[in-house]
Amino acid sequence: xxxxxxxxxxxxxxxxxxxxxxxxxxxxxxxxxxxxxxxxxxxxxxxxxxxxxxxxxxxxxxxxxxxxxxxxxxxxxxxxxxxxxxxxxxxxxxxxxxxxxxxxxxxxxxxxxxxxxxxxxxxxxxxxxxxxxxxxxxxxxxxxxxxxxxxxxxxxxxxxxxxxxxxxxxxxxxxxxxxxxxxxxxxxxxxxxxxxxxxxxxxxxxxxxxxxxxxxxxxxxxxxxxxxxxxxxxxxxxxxxxxxxxxxxxxxxxxxxxxxxxxxxxxxxxxxxxxxxxxxxxxxxxxxx
Numbered sequence: 641x642x643x644x645x646x647x648x649x650x651x652x653x654x655x656x657x658x659x660x661x662x663x664x665x666x667x668x669x670x671x672x673x674x675x676x677x678x679x680x681x682x683x684x685x686x687x688x689x690x691x692x693x694x695x696x697x698x699x700x701x702x703x704x705x706x707x708x709x710x711x712x713x714x715x716x717x718x719x720x721x722x723x724x725x726x727x728x729x730x731x732x733x734x735x736x737x738x739x740x741x742x743x744x745x746x747x748x749x750x751x752x753x754x755x756x757x758x759x760x761x762x763x764x765x766x767x768x769x770x771x772x773x774x775x776x777x778x779x780x781x782x783x784x785x786x787x788x789x790x791x792x793x794x795x796x797x798x799x800x801x802x803x804x805x806x807x808x809x810x811x812x813x814x815x816x817x818x819x820x821x822x823x824x825x826x827x828x829x830x831x832x833x834x835x836x837x838x839x840x841x842x843x844x845x846x847x848x849x850x851x852x853x854x855x856x857x858x859x860x861x862x863x864x865x866x867x868x869x870x871x872x873x874x875x876x877x878x879x880x881x882x883x884x885x886x887x888x889x890x891x892x893x894x895x896x897x898x899x900x901x902x903x904x905x906x907x908x909x910x911x912x913x914x915x916x917x918x919x920x921x922x923x924x925x926x927x928x929x
Contacts, residue, residue: 642769643691645682647673647709648698648727653750657696660757665765676701676709683719692722694768698750699728699735707738714743721888723768723897740871745896746918747872759917766914767897770882786837787920788814792824792844792857793878801905802843802878805912810920821848821857829864839873841919846879846886854879858893874919 642665648654651674658670671692673679679697695713699706706726713719723745728735731749739747745768751757765771789806793799799817806815816835818824832839842861846854858875865871874896879886887898899915902908 641667641669642693643669643671644764645671645673645679645692645695645697647676647679647695647701647706649674649701650698653698653727656751656754656757657760660754660761661764663758664761665769665771674701676704676706679709680704680712683713683716683722694764695722695724696764697724697726699726699730699739707735707742710739710744711742721891723891725764725768736872743894745891746874763914763918766911767876767899767918770898770900783812784810785812785814787840788816788835788837790816790818790828790835790839790842792818792821792842792848794819794821794845794848798845798901798905801908802912805908808909809912809916821853824857825860828861832864832868839870842873842875843878844875846877846881846890851881851886851889855889855893858890858895862894876915876919 644661644665646654646657646661648657654672654674658672661668661670671682673682676697679695697706697709701709704712706728710724710726713722713724720743724743725746725748726739726744727748727750729750736747748760751760787810789810791799791802791806793802796819799819803815803817806813814837816839818828844854844857844861848854848857854877858877861875865873865875875894877890877895877898878901879898880901882900890898899911902911
């Protein structure tokens with residue numbers, strides 16, 4: 641059974657989030673906490689029965705704020721592999737930036753309407769719990785030509801399907817392709833500033849061709865984003881592997897999300913629409929440049 645930790649001092653918001661999650665994700669176990677320090681105590685409790693799939697946490701909580709709690713979670717080897725989705729009523733750029741600097745996986749403005757809580761639950765399920773949902777088109781589409789996606793994939797057939805899925809879900813988006821981890825290490829730093837429009841998303845396989853190649857690359861990309869002051873650009877691992885150890889290792893190296901490739905590549909278009917709706921339409925991030 642999937643487990644979600646939900647930390648928020650507002651009981652009404654917890655109720656709305658719980659209702660939306662239970663409507664979308666089944667079976668699911670939700671553990672509610674009303675403060676950051678209670679969350680830390682639970683994580684540190686050796687008697688804990690389930691490693692959560694994701695933590696959904698409010699930014700403004702008593703005693704220990706969301707940002708303070710986040711910093712503790714991401715500095716602890718026992719919890720840094722757990723993805724954290726932070727919710728806040730603010731879109732203050734300095735706070736968003738600080739959240740990404742402390743290692744948040746995604747920063748979202750807290751929903752207001754019931755339907756928006758359901759969209760949040762679907763996005764969390766798709767991007768952090770490896771589920772697939774039928775995706776309705778959003779009423780207003782961004783101009784995809786104003787963004788670019790970096791794709792790192794060593795399988796030519798997979799690159800073909802990924803390219804098609806991106807163009808289907810984000811028409812006109814520029815796709816910058818790399819076929820090996822070595823090529824990224826050798827070229828990406830040099831060409832980063834010349835990528836126009838600026839990167840909005842990095843999508844990469846984990847096995848390039850080996851697992852360690854992908855993990856090393858994740859660490860190198862993380863350092864590059866720090867150097868370029870672009871920590872808010874999401875790095876999504878897109879892999880056939882559904883092994884918990886691969887997911888945990890990816891999150892430990894600061895992947896924002898881990899999505900598994902469907903058995904049928906024709907279904908990837910729907911997965912990419914889910915990815916698009918979360919990372920382009922939902923997540924609040926400061927300008928990448």
